[in-house]
Amino acid sequence: MGSEAGKWMIVAGAFILLAGVAVYFFHDKLHWLGNLPGDLRIERENFRFYFPFTTMIIISLIINLVIRLFR
Structure with a gap:
């Protein structure tokens, strides 16, 4: 692992x-956020399932735009 990978790990950690x-x-x-x-x-009597599909797409687009701005 080179120093470039270390720099990207630091940037990712700062973003998180x-x-x-x-x-x-x-x-x-x-x-x-999460209620889009x-x-x-799906909520039943003894069962809950939650999959934030739209929220994940929006977050992915925002992260992709930020990465493209830094390139």
């Missing part, structure tokens, strides 16, 4: 840290 800080301090403002149309939620 910033995302965690944003969720910690602004959780009351982010209530829509297209997020699959």
Whole structure:
């Protein structure tokens, strides 16, 4: 593993840290995240299934745009 991989790991860690800080301090403002149309939620008497399909697509697009901006 070269120094370039180490730099990218540090950048990824900083991004995860910033995302965690944003969720910690602004959780009351982010209530829509995970409740978008297209997020699959099945709740039965003894069973719960949740798959945030639309939320994952939006987060993926945002991460992809950020990566393209840094290239």
